[in-house]
Amino acid sequence: MIRIENVSLRHGKTQILHDISLTIAKGGITALVGPNGAGKSSLLSLIARLQPLQAGRITVDGFHVDATPNRDLARILAILRQDSIFTSRLRVRELVSFGRFPHGRGRLTPADYAIIDQSLQQFDLTDLADRFIETLSGGQRQRALVAMAFAQETDYLLLDEPLNNLDMYFARELMRSLRRIADENGKTIVIVLHDINQAGAHADRIVALKSGRIVADGAPCDLLTPKTLQAIFGFEMRVETVDDTPVVLHFR
Amino acid sequence: MSIAAAKQSSKTGWIAGLTLAVLFVFSLCVGVGDMPVTLLFSDGQALELLLVSRLPRTLAAILVGAGLAIAGLIMQTLARNRYVEPATAGTAQSAELGILLVTLFFPAASLLFKSLAASAAALLGTSLFLMTAHRLPPTQPFLVPLFGLVYGGVIGAAVTFLAWEADLLQYLSVWTNGDFSGVLRGRYELLWLGALMVVIAWIVADRLTIMALGRDASIGLGLDYARMLQLGLTIVSVISALSVVVVGMIPFVGLVVPNIVSRLMGDNMRGTLPFVAASGAILVLGCDILGRLIRYPYEIPVGTMMGCVGGLIFLWLLFRRPSHV
Ligand SMILES: Nc1ncnc2c1ncn2[C@@H]1O[C@H](COP(=O)(O)OP(=O)(O)OP(=O)(O)O)[C@@H](O)[C@H]1O
Numbered sequence: 001m002i003r004i005e006n007v008s009l010r011h012g013k014t015q016i017l018h019d020i021s022l023t024i025a026k027g028g029i030t031a032l033v034g035p036n037g038a039g040k041s042s043l044l045s046l047i048a049r050l051q052p053l054q055a056g057r058i059t060v061d062g063f064h065v066d067a068t069p070n071r072d073l074a075r076i077l078a079i080l081r082q083d084s085i086f087t088s089r090l091r092v093r094e095l096v097s098f099g100r101f102p103h104g105r106g107r108l109t110p111a112d113y114a115i116i117d118q119s120l121q122q123f124d125l126t127d128l129a130d131r132f133i134e135t136l137s138g139g140q141r142q143r144a145l146v147a148m149a150f151a152q153e154t155d156y157l158l159l160d161e162p163l164n165n166l167d168m169y170f171a172r173e174l175m176r177s178l179r180r181i182a183d184e185n186g187k188t189i190v191i192v193l194h195d196i197n198q199a200g201a202h203a204d205r206i207v208a209l210k211s212g213r214i215v216a217d218g219a220p221c222d223l224l225t226p227k228t229l230q231a232i233f234g235f236e237m238r239v240e241t242v243d244d245t246p247v248v249l250h251f252r
Numbered sequence: 253m254s255i256a257a258a259k260q261s262s263k264t265g266w267i268a269g270l271t272l273a274v275l276f277v278f279s280l281c282v283g284v285g286d287m288p289v290t291l292l293f294s295d296g297q298a299l300e301l302l303l304v305s306r307l308p309r310t311l312a313a314i315l316v317g318a319g320l321a322i323a324g325l326i327m328q329t330l331a332r333n334r335y336v337e338p339a340t341a342g343t344a345q346s347a348e349l350g351i352l353l354v355t356l357f358f359p360a361a362s363l364l365f366k367s368l369a370a371s372a373a374a375l376l377g378t379s380l381f382l383m384t385a386h387r388l389p390p391t392q393p394f395l396v397p398l399f400g401l402v403y404g405g406v407i408g409a410a411v412t413f414l415a416w417e418a419d420l421l422q423y424l425s426v427w428t429n430g431d432f433s434g435v436l437r438g439r440y441e442l443l444w445l446g447a448l449m450v451v452i453a454w455i456v457a458d459r460l461t462i463m464a465l466g467r468d469a470s471i472g473l474g475l476d477y478a479r480m481l482q483l484g485l486t487i488v489s490v491i492s493a494l495s496v497v498v499v500g501m502i503p504f505v506g507l508v509v510p511n512i513v514s515r516l517m518g519d520n521m522r523g524t525l526p527f528v529a530a531s532g533a534i535l536v537l538g539c540d541i542l543g544r545l546i547r548y549p550y551e552i553p554v555g556t557m558m559g560c561v562g563g564l565i566f567l568w569l570l571f572r573r574p575s576h577v
């Protein structure tokens with residue numbers, strides 16, 4: 001369980017997050033949605049202890065994120081950042097194998113190799129495994145980064161806009177893989193999405209952030225209504241229901 | 253690593269090892285004072301020369317070369333910029349300042365004490381450099397090396413001024429321009445501490461590779477980023493300080509060697525670190541041998557040789573675009 005209590009964040013004079021409290025139960029997919037600059041990435045990076053907690057507290061499985069040794073947390077929580085830029089020349093397989101680092105501290109067992117191969121296969125990277133990351137296309141690179149987070153095999157997975165640069169096929173593949181590990185392995189996934197329909201189709205719960213506050217929270221079928229969407233995004237959109245899934249026609 | 257890549261790297265390994273072995277033997281034979289290998293065991297004087305001078309000199313070149321290349325690699329990892337090295341970005345200059353101050357106030361200090369002072373000063377100077385470098389916008393990668401040059405230049409100028417005031421200028425060139433001709437048995441052994449640093453770097457190679465992915469990725473993978481930063485700084489500072497104290501600084505090794513290895517083999521340090529060390533040793537030993545041969549029987553200091561050879565390699569690196577696999 002991820003428990004966020006009264007978390008606030010400010011950069012200089014600007015208040016980024018206002019007294020956020022949120023509990024995310026173990027197992028299942030929670031989608032974070034909201035306009036640009038709402039504070040989604042900030043909240044995620046606080047949960048993943050990438051920046052210091054200024055006010056409030058956050059626990060993951062009962063561990064305080066700002067008081068638990070980093071290496072212990074890395075075994076229960078993995079994060080994929082929105083903008084992972086790096087200049088290292090690593091091969092895809094090398095990058096993905098660093099996902100196993102928290103478990104063996106660099107020593108890879110046959111089980112680790114199996115997990116690495118499986119992650120590569122899952123994101124169709126086997127043929128690209130020996131290519132340097134810098135030579136990949138944007139979407140291929142994104143897949144490699146997601147594969148690395150997957151290889152970490154943590155109970156909690158935080159993904160900040162993982163669908164960036166992915167084509168429709170791989171976007172669907174990724175969401176289905178997430179669904180599978182949530183259902184079969186009981187993983188807890190928190191994912192920032194801009195594609196509201198992906199959230200509607202695959203998430204168990206949608207939490208909407210706007211200007212640093214939670215403005216809506218609920219199951220997709222309850223939350224994806226014209227009225228709520230207008231309140232979150234500031235414009236009117238039609239919502240149809242197809243096969244019991246709400247579909248938002250936000251593009252016309 | 254794939255099978256093809258593993259084969260490739262084992263072939264490169266053989267070539268590097270063989271080259272180093274040939275240079276090693278060659279370095280033992282070259283210099284003023286003849287030493288045909290056949291004489292070694294019949295002529296006691298030749299053996300003495302070998303043990304007192306040639307062998308220490310050769311070992312010093314290998315240790316300094318390997319060390320400086322590794323120090324350059326780690327410095328580039330810490331600064332997250334490929335174009336910095338200890339010789340220019342303030343580490344060497346801070347070390348010089350450290351020894352200068354010790355020489356001023358404790359003229360009788362031992363080599364070990366001087367090395368300690370130089371290491372401490374280098375640590376301080378490099379930390380300051382890194383703190384500033386991390387504040388520079390990553391969108392402008394050339395700001396970091398540029399800032400390093402200015403920073404190193406300012407400290408270097410302060411060192412020169414102090415040395416001039418204190419009438420110690422003749423010492424200064426000993427520290428600023430690498431030269432192996434003074435290396436004798438009993439005067440170079442501290443460099444083995446540098447070798448220890450290289451071994452430590454090898455032990456933490458995976459962590460260093462992760463560090464190169466940035467702070468967030470490191471924390472995400474459970475690395476103690478701050479502690480790794482301290483360890484990296486220590487390795488860079490100790491290696492640089494030792495080479496300043498024992499033989500004088502040698503430019504470009506820390507810059508060109510890691511860049512070449514990265515282009516050829518990538519940045520997974522578990523695989524590339526031995527090659528960085530071996531290539532550094534080959535480059536420095538090769539330049540030292542060349543310096544002994546060009547104006548025989550006079551010698552050109554290795555620092556000067558490396559200034560030319562290393563500079564040329566660097567220009568070649570800049571103008572030759574990396575080939576994408
Ligand atoms: N380091 C920083 N310094 C100052 N302001 C910051 C900093 N990081 C983020 N902000 C501000 O905090 C707010 C929230 O940013 P955040 O990245 O969390 O938004 P987001 O919801 O992830 O947006 P997006 O959908 O565009 O990714 C923004 O207004 C942003 O300008």
Ligand SMILES: [Mg+2]
Nearest residue numbers: 040041082160
């Ligand atoms: Mg964001």
